[in-house]
Amino acid sequence: MDTAADSCAPSSSAAGEVMARDEAERLAQLIKALGDPTRIQLLEMIRTSPDHAACVCDLTEPLGLSQPTISHHLKVLTDAGLLARERRGAWAWFSVRDDRAEETARLVAHLLGAR
Amino acid sequence: MDTAADSCAPSSSAAGEVMARDEAERLAQLIKALGDPTRIQLLEMIRTSPDHAACVCDLTEPLGLSQPTISHHLKVLTDAGLLARERRGAWAWFSVRDDRAEETARLVAHLLGAR
DNA sequence: TCGTTGTATCGATGTCGATCGATCGATCGG
């Protein structure tokens, strides 16, 4: 009865420690913000802008998407902490938060075991 | 009629060049493979294993998920090029492809403007 | 050859998210 006390690894469990689930979920949510082609294009456009900032109206037409969709993606990136939002009159200017961007790059590099 | 020849930016379009859509989609698909808490935990467990490799049976129980689910996530990471799969007898051993991992970290860092 | 064990695939299900049109709030020019 119940022959298998150990299922497959008799000597040693070869797997390392499990990262805490909530930590993994927080990291996943951050990375998920980068895992959409439209958001990648938005980041690249904002980053390569002359003054490293852009308003929604500058971003809508080149991507061929509706204004609510662009606004949605910018909100996702802002909520993830990767973009800063500043109202200048009627316009909303978005720019990359360099500190958070660099921290995110570090987190991803560590996850991948890269130095 | 139709007063606005220019919509919002009269002098200069402040946005930078648009990244090609297919390039953005390829990059998004790669990043999406990292944007799931279970896959993050799997990567971390494989990376921190004694011999930097693990088989499915070692990974199923610690995460509390079914074997088909773990197998599915490992396939996603393998299809993304981040894991290598090697059959050793009845077991399938997975390990991180360091070259692809480092390349991915570089791509993300560039996307975020980090050095 | 047969049973056992590890792994992959299939089909179904429920949830999440990308997208849009419509609408609302806010700001500026007159």
Next chain:
DNA sequence: CCGATCGATCGATCGACATCGATACAACGA
């Protein structure tokens, strides 16, 4: 104040995906 423009939010829709049980496939031992 009034009209116009920019941007955010709402509600709906549709496809993508994480998860599971069942099952098929593969490799080993007796």
